[in-house]
Amino acid sequence: MSGETIMRAAIVPQPGRIDLVEVPEPKYGDYEARVEILACSICSGTDTHIVSGQFPWHAYPCVLGHESIGRVVEVGPAVRNLRPGDLVLRPTAVRPGETLGGYNSMFGSFAEIGIVADAAAIVADTPRGETPKLPPFATAQQVVPPDFDPDLAGAFITFKETLSFLQRLGVQVGKSVLILGSGTVGLSFAFGAKLMGAGPVMITGRRAEPLAAARGWGADYGINVSEENVAEAVRRYTGGRGADFVVEAIGDWGALQDGIRAAAEYGQVGLYGVAPEHAATLDWSGTPANWALRFVQPKEEDVHQLVLDEVRLGWVDLHRFVTHRLPFEAIREGFDLVTSKKATKVSIRIR
Numbered sequence: 001m002s003g004e005t006i007m008r009a010a011i012v013p014q015p016g017r018i019d020l021v022e023v024p025e026p027k028y029g030d031y032e033a034r035v036e037i038l039a040c041s042i043c044s045g046t047d048t049h050i051v052s053g054q055f056p057w058h059a060y061p062c063v064l065g066h067e068s069i070g071r072v073v074e075v076g077p078a079v080r081n082l083r084p085g086d087l088v089l090r091p092t093a094v095r096p097g098e099t100l101g102g103y104n105s106m107f108g109s110f111a112e113i114g115i116v117a118d119a120a121a122i123v124a125d126t127p128r129g130e131t132p133k134l135p136p137f138a139t140a141q142q143v144v145p146p147d148f149d150p151d152l153a154g155a156f157i158t159f160k161e162t163l164s165f166l167q168r169l170g171v172q173v174g175k176s177v178l179i180l181g182s183g184t185v186g187l188s189f190a191f192g193a194k195l196m197g198a199g200p201v202m203i204t205g206r207r208a209e210p211l212a213a214a215r216g217w218g219a220d221y222g223i224n225v226s227e228e229n230v231a232e233a234v235r236r237y238t239g240g241r242g243a244d245f246v247v248e249a250i251g252d253w254g255a256l257q258d259g260i261r262a263a264a265e266y267g268q269v270g271l272y273g274v275a276p277e278h279a280a281t282l283d284w285s286g287t288p289a290n291w292a293l294r295f296v297q298p299k300e301e302d303v304h305q306l307v308l309d310e311v312r313l314g315w316v317d318l319h320r321f322v323t324h325r326l327p328f329e330a331i332r333e334g335f336d337l338v339t340s341k342k343a344t345k346v347s348i349r350i351r
Contacts (some may be wrong), residue, residue, distance in 0.1 A: 009093055010110035010331050010348075011103050013061040014203035015053030018332050023063070023101035026093050028115045030078040031122050035070035035091040035114045041154020041322075042331075042346045043067055044184045044252065044338050045273065047074070051105045054276040063094050065110030066137075072116070078125065079118040087144050088116045089153060095136045095331050110331065112350055140303045144308070146286045151347035155321035158185065158345070160300035160307050162272075163192040167303065168296050169270040173197035178234055178243035179219070180259050181250035181273065182210040184321065184344050187217040189247050189272075194218025195315065198245070200237050204230055204255070207341075230258035238272040242267060243289065249273050253280040259286055272298075278330050279296060321345040 004024040009020050027036045034094065042048070047064055048172060049055040070091040072084050077289055091114030092107060094100035100108070108114075117138040126132040144156070160187060177193040178185050182205030193201045200220040205211045211222030223233045235244050242264035248256045251273030265288040310316040324346040326334045337343035 007093075007112035008328065009063050009103070009108075010065065010113070010328075011061055011063050012051055012106065015051065015058075015060070018051060018064070018158060018335060020328065020331070023103060023111070024180050025113045026100060026115050028074070028076055029124075030076040031060050032076050032115045033072045033082045033088075033118070034074040034078055035072055035088060035116055036349050036351060037068055037091050037093075037111055037114045038087075039150040039153055039347050039349050040068035040109045041151075042159075042334050042338050042348065043154070043158075044345075046107070048335065048339055049251070049274070049276070052339075055106070056274065056276055056278055058106065059104040061103050062106040063100065063108040063111060064106050065074045066090065066092070066107035067157045068092070068114065069148070069150045069153035070114055070116070077117075078121055080121045081145070082116065085146070085147060087150070088141055089144060089150055089157060090141045091116045091136045092137060097136075106152060108123035109128040110348065111330075124194055139299075142304050149318075150319040151322055151325050151349065154347055155318040155345050156307065156311070157232065157300065158188050159192065159318070159322070160303050161193075161298045162188040163307065164298035164300050164303045165189075165247070165270065165272055165296055166192050166196060166245075168298065169245055169247070169268055169294065171196055171198050172335075173201060174240070174243040176234075176238050176264070177201050178230075178246045179203045180248045180252075180255040181205065182207075182214050182222070183250065183341075185272070186249045187214060187344070188321070189249055190214055190218040191316075192218075195310070202234055202237055204242065204258070210341075214312065225255075225258065231261040234262040238264070241265075244268070246270065247272055251275040253277070253282070254307075256280070257282055260284060260291065260293065262289045263288060265290055269293045270296045272296070276329070322347055325349060343348065
């Protein structure tokens with residue numbers, strides 16, 4: 001790496017290992033800005049599945065991370081909507097499909113330096129009739145207020161994603177929602193559904209403690225899948241109707257099977273979790289005559305200002321999500337906390 005400016009990044013050389021290594025700093029283009037990454041949280045789903053070798057689109061060796069925040073230090077000549085000092089979400093050192101110093105991208109945000117794109121400028125400068133060539137994450141690389149706590153970025157991103165997913169699935173006031181999984185993401189879904197006025201909100205899990213805690217996050221009922229039949233419990237809580245909306249939040253085909261059997265007539269079953277296998281055999285015998293299985297892509301940028309306002313007004317307390325704040329050097333400890341279920345959200349402070 002002679003002649004190159006180097007930085008540290010967290011990489012997965014092979015399943016089961018996380019290393020801090022030196023890599024070249026990424027270069028930024030005319031419509032991009034160079035960012036000092038301040039913090040990146042550990043995603044209890046994607047990141048842990050990449051490390052364990054269970055993520056279906058893995059490409060080792062790779063740079064981890066996607067729940068990041070950074071401060072702009074330099075901007076390209078065509079940038080008009082970002083300026084030095086801005087705090088921006090989701091900076092990445094290496095985007096999907098690219099490499100950095102021989103390392104692939106598994107979203108690439110656990111690094112000291114990243115880049116963000118000025119999506120609005122790219123769109124504005126694209127000739128009429130042509131499709132803007134936006135890099136991955138560009139529309140989600142949004143500015144937050146200057147007093148935003150970097151350790152809350154991961155929680156903020158997670159809540160935006162889940163709230164957007166619920167909106168795009170069609171969740172409405174007074175409609176019942178079943179959330180499959182009571183981890184960090186499941187809790188975020190429960191909170192978002194209740195904030196949207198849904199009810200009853202039901203959540204599944206295998207352990208009594210998180211199911212009990214889920215009531216404080218908006219769940220009206222917890223269903224222990226080790227002790228109860230999910231479909232029977234849901235119908236008991238919904239007067240025999242079933243769930244109007246089902247969210248599969250953990251990437252488990254068995255959970256999805258439970259969900260489709262618990263759906264109401266004309267129920268909507270949305271896939272959020274990413275299962276290790278792309279193929280599954282589902283048995284829909286005994287399900288309603290009319291229901292829909294949907295692959296829903298959240299658009300967190302659409303709810304950015306809404307969630308900022310909800311945080312400002314005190315309706316959403318992001319501090320509840322963050323249980324641990326650790327330095328970059330302790331990233332392995334952070335993953336241990338997440339995988340052992342001893343943490344909700346772990347923020348890794350990079351600067």
